[in-house]
Amino acid sequence: AQSVTQLDSHVSVSEGTPVLLRCNYSSSYSPSLFWYVQHPNKGLQLLLKYTSAATLVKGINGFEAEFKKSETSFHLTKPSAHMSDAAEYFCVVSDQTSGTYKYIFGTGTRLKVLA
């Protein structure tokens, strides 16, 4: 079965510094991978997705992620953090191994941005 591991439950950065949120996955097939963000009391919003096209994926709000098959990683980065980036981030893999289609979530990384 496919799975996702988010290596950090909490990350703190200063405003204006780079953001790195780590995600590793396991998959028997070519995976589809996603990053979602959830701001307090809001629904989850798609930041970006990888579906076997370009390995460097650009998303909204300056975020990007690189699919590295050899490392089974899909880390999320942003060159310069903004206060509004403070939220919880989820790495998601699409599971098609059983012939059905469920999206498997990581445990989430809570990003704190310090002024």
Next chain:
Amino acid sequence: EAGVTQFPSHSVIEKGQTVTLRCDPISGHDNLYWYRRVMGKEIKFLLHFVKESKQDESGMPNNRFLAERTGGTYSTLKVQPAELEDSGVYFCASSRNRGTGELFFGEGSRLTVL
């Protein structure tokens, strides 16, 4: 277009009572998913509808949970009777394409069982 809407946004009930959560997906989205997040834990898959059919209900915790999607439009998730461990946030999501498509999420229904 209207997004995914969920109702109620928050429900507080006593153990043993019944609650029904509703989800209206984006029009034209055949795929509808229910997820649950218990406090402090990960977001867990409950089930997946394709139109009115249950494609995968492997995540449903037990037979106290019943999901329906009559007519392939909105869906309901009923918990009867509710237990303390059912407390959490229930998310609904819809998508046009299975597997590779973006999931569009509602804002969730927070269930508190006392």
